[in-house]
Amino acid sequence: MKTIQEMKFIQKLKKLDNKQRLRYSLMIIGILALAPPVGFITQLFGSGTLCGNLCPRMAIGTAFTRELFTRTAGVALLFIWLGITFFFGRWMCSHVCPAGSLTEFGSKLLPGRFKIDYCKIVDAPLFRYGFLGAYILLPVVGVASICCAYCSFSVIPETFGALFVPRLANMLTTGSRIVSILLFVFLLGIFARDGRGHCHLVCPVGALDSIMNAIGAKLPFTYRERIHLDDCSGCGYCATSCPAWAIQVDKSAEKIAKIDQRKCYQCRLCESKCPKNVIYYGRPSRQKDHRNEKFVEQVLISNTIQD
Numbered sequence: 001m002k003t004i005q006e007m008k009f010i011q012k013l014k015k016l017d018n019k020q021r022l023r024y025s026l027m028i029i030g031i032l033a034l035a036p037p038v039g040f041i042t043q044l045f046g047s048g049t050l051c052g053n054l055c056p057r058m059a060i061g062t063a064f065t066r067e068l069f070t071r072t073a074g075v076a077l078l079f080i081w082l083g084i085t086f087f088f089g090r091w092m093c094s095h096v097c098p099a100g101s102l103t104e105f106g107s108k109l110l111p112g113r114f115k116i117d118y119c120k121i122v123d124a125p126l127f128r129y130g131f132l133g134a135y136i137l138l139p140v141v142g143v144a145s146i147c148c149a150y151c152s153f154s155v156i157p158e159t160f161g162a163l164f165v166p167r168l169a170n171m172l173t174t175g176s177r178i179v180s181i182l183l184f185v186f187l188l189g190i191f192a193r194d195g196r197g198h199c200h201l202v203c204p205v206g207a208l209d210s211i212m213n214a215i216g217a218k219l220p221f222t223y224r225e226r227i228h229l230d231d232c233s234g235c236g237y238c239a240t241s242c243p244a245w246a247i248q249v250d251k252s253a254e255k256i257a258k259i260d261q262r263k264c265y266q267c268r269l270c271e272s273k274c275p276k277n278v279i280y281y282g283r284p285s286r287q288k289d290h291r292n293e294k295f296v297e298q299v300l301i302s303n304t305i306q307d
């Protein structure tokens with residue numbers, strides 16, 4: 001017999017809009033491509049997970065060491081990842097990365113009252129850039145690397161994979177792996193508001209990705225999550241729905257709502273929450289010519305019910 005929580009989960013799935021359906025579909029493909037037990041892309045590089053030659057975290061962790069030259073696949077993946085972000089926004093973090101996707105899906109099974117809203121408590125960009133600095137510099141100054149001992153990229157897919165592959169379960173019983181499971185899978189994962197506390201705070205790939213997102217967003221030809229400010233009413237629904245607290249609403253300013261591209265990871269939740277339908281994914285010059293009254297009416301009703 002289905003539990004109440006499971007039934008709520010299925011109801012939520014049925015209510016998803018097309019953007020979220022696309023996102024969840026790509027997240028599942030990302031898991032199948034890069035995480036065990038399937039991992040059809042990682043298998044090509046001799047590992048069931050992103051751990052190994054393909055690891056973009058290692059490419060960052062060895063940035064100023066000779067080891068970098070042995071990590072061609074990881075460096076290539078990192079460049080592809082950041083290149084996509086520069087031109088099109090954070091598709092890799094929000095739609096593909098299996099570490100973020102697995103804990104995000106896991107967190108949906110947990111009632112909201114048990115979750116911690118890390119982005120409300122901590123200045124996420126400041127924390128993650130500090131972590132990134134330490135992550136790169138510690139091996140350079142001769143202190144041990146924190147790359148593999150505590151790694152969200154490997155431990156989250158491995159924990160999930162251990163449900164299907166007994167060999168992985170044995171690997172997870174060593175000291176640092178147990179700490180990593182508690183930290184990344186539970187505390188910063190399933191128990192985070194959007195299941196992505198580790199993405200916001202301690203992922204070096206996510207930190208570089210957010211810098212690239214903010215730099216690229218300043219250019220007129222790049223695609224990002226943006227707001228048509230002429231039509232924004234300043235109601236603030238977008239700000240409260242954003243799991244990364246990336247939107248500030250200032251009613252006294254000319255530009256009422258503003259997206260902080262260092263924080264935004266392009267989950268696209270805010271688009272469907274805006275009653276004026278003025279949040280969109282695209283170039284800055286794109287005109288909002290597709291507003292339709294039926295959509296606006298539906299969002300207003302949905303927001304009123306949630307209030």
Ligand code: SF4
Nearest residue numbers: 232233235236238274
């Ligand atoms: S929900 Fe829409 S109208 Fe309301 S503040 Fe955000 S962008 Fe503006």
Ligand code: SF4
Nearest residue numbers: 242264265267268270
């Ligand atoms: S601003 Fe919108 S797309 Fe970006 S993280 Fe917040 S809700 Fe998601």
